[in-house]
Amino acid sequence: MKRLVGALSVIVAGMALFTAVQARRIAPRTSVSADAPLDSAMLPDATEPLVPQISAGEGGLVNVRLSKSTPPSRDLPEILRRLSDGEAGTYIREIFLQRADNNARWPDRQLEPLRVWVQPQSTLPDFQPSFPELVRQAFDRWTRAGVPVAFTFVVDSARADIPVVWVDRFDMPITGRTRWTRDQYWWIVGASIELALHHQSGAPLDAEAIRAIALHEVGHVIGLDHTMDERSIMAARVRVSDLSPLDEHTAQLVYSIPPGSVAKP
Ligand SMILES: [Zn+2]
Incomplete structure (x- = not known):
């Protein structure tokens, strides 16, 4: 907790809040991108000094934190070759446009699943006991789509890599919000989700709406951003209830290359 408070003050001091904010269209949906007030419950567990930065074109403000993680092995000609071979039938270029030609992803986490805590109960009106399971299924859906990241669901929120909490509603026309943190290599190192x-x-x-919103937010968690393709779950205004082939192929392509710049020399 002390660490959390310490990290909070660092953030409050110089803050650049990050965020992928989205609007859903399972309702009055409007695409919104905005800073979000920091909710301490959503603060990534910062074991490293926070280095707030704002980079234009990242699809919102993304928190950046220096980490001691392993630098990715990068062979730029090979990366560019894989992209040109694989980009048909994906919206990966739309994602890169939103983050200045950088790929963001988690390291492979098949053997060491990311720990997800989904708030199991809520006293907020209209919470339904079935909702947490829909969220867990949304995480697993992306793993089944070929993303080399597995998830395990923990009961102790303090041990979670990714907390998911319920909120009554947002004061803007959105129904879900994902915040994520990346390191200097563009490895994603933390994320949290709020669902309305x-x-x-x-x-x-x-x-049905909760399921679609959860799928969309988990798409952000794994490193995807919005597409203009309305048949895809990553449309800013979600109109569908499952991943499209474009969603799946885009996620697979993101994870077929290392994180970091994909700009041509
Ligand atoms: Zn979104």
Whole structure:
């Protein structure tokens, strides 16, 4: 907790908050991109000094933290070859446009799954006991799509890599919000999700909407960003209830190359 408070003050001091903010279209959906107030419950567990930076074109503000993680092995000609071979049928170029030609991803985590804590209960109105399971299924759906990241669901929020919490509604026309942190290599090193139970208008979100919103937010967690393709779950205004082939192929391509710049020399 002390660490959390310490990290919070670092953030408050110089803050650049990060965020992938989105609007859903399972309701009044409007695409929104905005800074978010820091909720201490969502603060990544910063064991390294936080180095707030804002980079234009990252699809919102992403928190950057120096880490001691292993630098990726990068062979730029090979990366560019894989992209040109694989980019048909994906929206990977739309993602790169939103983050200045950089690929962001987790290291492979098949053998050491990321720990996810989904808030199991909420006293907020219109929370349904079935919702947490829908969220867990959303994480597993992306693993099944070929992303080499597995998830395990923990009961202790303090031990989670990725906390997921319920909020009543946002004060803007969005129904979910993902914040993520990357390191200097563009490895994603932390993420958190907030899911609303109501539209901004107060109308409750049903199970189908919660499932779609969760799929979309987990897409952000694994490193995806928005696409103009409305058949895809990563459309800023979500109109579908499952991943599209474009979603799957894009995620696979993101994980077929290391993190970092994909700019041509
Ligand atoms: Zn989004």
